[in-house]
Amino acid sequence: MAPIINAIGPARAYNVLEILLSLNISFVMAMVLAWTYRHTHGGFSYSRSFVQSLVLAAIVSCIMIIAIGNNLARGLGILGALALIRFRTPIRDPRDIIFLFASLASGIGAGAQVFGVAVIGPIYFCLVAEFLYFAPFASRRNFEGLVRFILVEEHRDNIAQVQDLFSQYTSSTSMVAMREAIQGGAMEYSYQVRLLDPSGRTELVAGLESLNGVEEVSMVMQRSTVEI
Numbered sequence: 001m002a003p004i005i006n007a008i009g010p011a012r013a014y015n016v017l018e019i020l021l022s023l024n025i026s027f028v029m030a031m032v033l034a035w036t037y038r039h040t041h042g043g044f045s046y047s048r049s050f051v052q053s054l055v056l057a058a059i060v061s062c063i064m065i066i067a068i069g070n071n072l073a074r075g076l077g078i079l080g081a082l083a084l085i086r087f088r089t090p091i092r093d094p095r096d097i098i099f100l101f102a103s104l105a106s107g108i109g110a111g112a113q114v115f116g117v118a119v120i121g122p123i124y125f126c127l128v129a130e131f132l133y134f135a136p137f138a139s140r141r142n143f144e145g146l147v148r149f150i151l152v153e154e155h156r157d158n159i160a161q162v163q164d165l166f167s168q169y170t171s172s173t174s175m176v177a178m179r180e181a182i183q184g185g186a187m188e189y190s191y192q193v194r195l196l197d198p199s200g201r202t203e204l205v206a207g208l209e210s211l212n213g214v215e216e217v218s219m220v221m222q223r224s225t226v227e228i
Contacts, residue, residue, distance in 0.1 A: 014066055018113065022062055026110035029122040030058030030103050036126040037099045040133035045092060054099060058107035065111025099129075145201070146220045147191045147208070150181050155213020162189075162208065169204040171196050186215070 014022075034054045038046075068075040091097055102125050109118030151159060166173045170193040177190035195201060201219060208217045 014069075019066060022066060022110045022113055023059060025115060025118055026058045026062035026107040027055065029106040029110070029119060030055040032126055033058075033099060033103050033106065033122050036129050037096075040129050042133075050096065054103040057100060058103040058110075061104045061107030062111035065108050144194050144198070144221060145192070146176075147193055147204070147218070148188070148220075149208055149217040150186045150188050150215045152182075152186045152213040152215065153184075155211075156187070158211050158213050159189075161211055162214070165204060165207045165211075166191070166193065169196060169200045169207070170194055 034051045037054060038051055064078055068078060091100075102122060106118055106122045109115070109121060149162075151162075172194045174192045175189065176192050177188075179188050180186075181188040193204075195204070201221070205217055205219050208214050
């Protein structure tokens with residue numbers, strides 16, 4: 001019966017130094033998480049407000065855990081209050097959600113004053129995130145770019161020189177489209193290519209433009225996932 005009374009009774013009273021220590025640890029570890037997210041972010045929809053939210057979420061969760069303490073009734077009351085809040089901001093990347101959970105977990109650990117978990121956990125998380133950023137794990141790069149050009153009918157034999165340029169700057173190519181252009185006076189080609197060196201993009205385009213009969217050369221770099 002005593003544990004039940006303690007659970008619903010007054011929460012443990014933290015002194016000022018304990019509260020500041022918990023908040024400072026949650027802030028520092030959230031900054032580490034935010035910096036790791038910023039450094040390893042590879043999508044298009046980078047949001048400064050989301051990075052700031054990672055830091056603020058850790059502090060908020062830390063405050064909540066300090067407020068709850070060991071009081072079950074207070075915890076249920078805060079849970080009910082949070083149930084009334086509806087977060088309608090869309091998060092497109094599942095990786096962003098994981099970073100948000102990591103920030104909340106760091107704040108919860110600091111608020112509960114389990115400082116070992118609050119410090120070691122985020123550091124380990126950041127190390128793994130950095131490893132996945134630099135390692136080729138889970139990457140799948142079939143083609144990197146789409147090359148499009150028009151070859152005038154009179155210089156159709158120059159397609160062999162085009163293939164030579166591709167073999168010089170790319171590791172693999174695949175023709176995805178070929179159609180008539182300029183009322184049959186030329187052919188338009190589209191190739192998917194994988195570059196040997198990303199810096200060779202300019203040289204490849206310049207080489208194609210220098211060939212006789214090759215016009216309107218363009219190259220668009222591709223991603224497997226495009227965010228809109």
